[in-house]
Amino acid sequence: MLKKNKPARHLFRQVIASLVPGEGIASPAQEHKGRPQNAARTQPPGQTPQHGRADACTDTHAPEQLIVPICEPTQEDGDHGPLQDQGQFLARQDRWDDLSRRIAEADKSRHNTAHGMPVAELLAHGARSDVVNAVEHALSIGHAGDRRKMIEGVMGLETMCVEHRDDPYLRTLVALAHIDVAWIWRGYSDVMSITVANGQRCAAHFDRAAALLHPLDGVGLDSPFIAAAKSALLAGQHSGTTMQVADDFAALIDLDPDNHRHMRSLGTHMLPRWFGSYAALELEARRTAARTEDIWGAGGYAWVYFDAIALDPEACSRVDIEFFMDGLRDIVSRRPDQEMVNLLASYCAVALRYGETTPSEEIAPRTEIADAADWLIRDHLREIHPLIWAHAAQRFDNNLRIVSTRRFADHGRRDALRFIAGLFRSEIEAGQRVEFSDKGLRVSPD
Template identity: 55%
Template sequence: MFSTPRRVLGALPSKLLSQTMARLHPSPPSPAAPVPEALLDVPVCDVSPEDEAAREARAQGLFLARQDRWADLSRALAAADTSRALTPGGTPLTDHLSYGARSDVVLAAEEALADGRGRCKTDRALLDGIMALEAMRQDHRHDPYINLVLAQAHIDLGWAWRGAGDPQALPKLSRHRCAAHFDRAAHLLDPFTEESRTSPALAAARCALLAARHGRTGDIADAYAALIDLAPGNARPFRALGLHLLPSRAGSYAELELEARRTAARTHPTWGAGGYAWVCFDAVVQDPQALAQVDVEFFIDGLKDIVARHPDQAMINMLAAYCAITLRRQPGAAATRDRIAGCASWLIRDHLTELHPLIWAHAAEGFDNNAHVSSTRRFAARGRADGLRAIADQFRDDLDHGLRITFTPEGPVVARSA
């Protein structure tokens, strides 16, 4: 610590001198009153069942690929696809198995593009991995699941070349490479059109490709409707459909509203009104006008129906974080935003029993799967702080009076602090 020279202090007036010395050498602080969060007793789930299931499935896919056990990988994908297996958080198991199998290739290419090496046409990190997958496919050219993994790798690389900016502003090489990867993915999936009518994994890849290539709104809506009907318990296609129906992509606000209502009607046995909420879930975060036009009563009824059908803590944390963090940070449509964000109160008070920090951290990023996370530990710590703050806000009066809030499996208990 730097000290202040005495000759400078000696020239100061006595009152100012005493103030300066107090700042430089403060008295030991008196014991501070507990901050509100210190009166919260909330079980924290640092590694959720969803995290564990996702990690295990990705590790299995990666292991089988590195061991060249492609036939075993195909059987694992087929079994998960046929059974519609989902992780505890509702993600298809096929997504994680396939990503694990292609992750070495995709991550190497993304790293090369991120540091600029990928601008070189001969960069080996971009070519060797995907060409190795292409060579492997020659022995499995009639296997739909091996073709699926390769097609998804091409889609990933296409997005890596495109990036998050305006496609029209890309350099010529990037546009060419992006289009070439999407074209190759389409060529790989085309022979399995008939299989995609019964396979959620293949249908999802076709939807992803159609959306990536900016297909017509009607085609995208029909493709996602078919996928949702195959696996209505998977909420991801609902959310993706809503995003792709925004005017900034391929649709309009009228089409978004129409498809949200149609989807809710078709999936009512599974989600009740939740189908409407799921289709609008990410769209209203991305577009203030979509938020302004959403049927707020229908949306809130949807949240309640989702909780009634899936009251697990991963879901409760996601919905509560969405309302308390994600929506609160959106501009415009204040009245609608505040109505939906206010649902955080009953979600936390009536349904939350434990905190999942990573979910809250992702909520602060708008649930952007492409968000860069340099440190998982810091990312989780930020989510934990955000979650505790949001919970404290719901019990502010009790906490300000020194009451302690303890979360139990039956719900929060308010009592005097010891």
């Protein structure tokens, strides 16, 4: 136990300075590389958007006739970086009370960014990013053998947690750092090593996170931030019955029904490969739709199946296609912003792309969902958000390592333009000009 006259102040920043080469005490504006995926934002006021033409696509005949505004990656995640930088800055300055207060305020108010990312999670992500990035960096350059060096940053957070033992938000922050590090160990494990050293280290971090979170009750504290952290333990521990997992997610969704990420995660966890079954997936999709009908209409059903369909062909063959399509329409009618339109359009156009090995019984529902990209783009698209399309091509894998955000976004831009050019092939071949703007789609003689 720490003595009151010897607080942990400055210990964290000293540890980070030793772990992260070239890192000092940065201002909140400093660039941070470990941002969550799927970050997107509309064009900032007063800026002229870049226009993408289909000459980036190899399968168009009149590329100069397709004009689509494109948000640059720096504009897409414009509201994420500053929030993560704030969390990072407060951690580096040992201003833990200030950090906890800001996380609590954002959590209680259900404050989300423009496209639905909880502000509390972004602040916490930034606050632990130095520790997590240092572990990943050490593993990437082959320093896994230096055990003490690998855990110094986490132990700095643990020391802080002892000093703030009664603070549930900081306790959760430390647990999330352990979960992040656990996934890093798993990600750097090959088939031979996952069952031995790396697998044991991964499990140890999940166990420590569970111990930290065990005394906390997200529902009792009215905290989606804490409830979501406890749900994040499930994938690492593989414990709990189908009903227990479903009820935990139902409680989380009830705490924050505006956040579609919780419903999507529920669907993934209800797959047979995790904690559920196809019958359980269908049941929870319908239960969620009923509980969130006032916010999403039938959208809750679509959200629960959203990632499950992309991951599991059998789930796609079993979905109630009429219910799902009603859900898509209700989602876009309630959230017509361009982040949501790009998410839904890229999901239908790219994430659900299938090949020759697709089972025949799955092709019909998958094709009908994929065809929804047509009306989503024609009726609702105003601009392209490349990062969203790039993530769709990876089936929205949140554990994906992105070396260059700009190159990653370029892939998304090309996918989006290629698909849109194909969608309007007949118009382009007829010599018409296809132009998207904030006023909608305009097809006219060139």
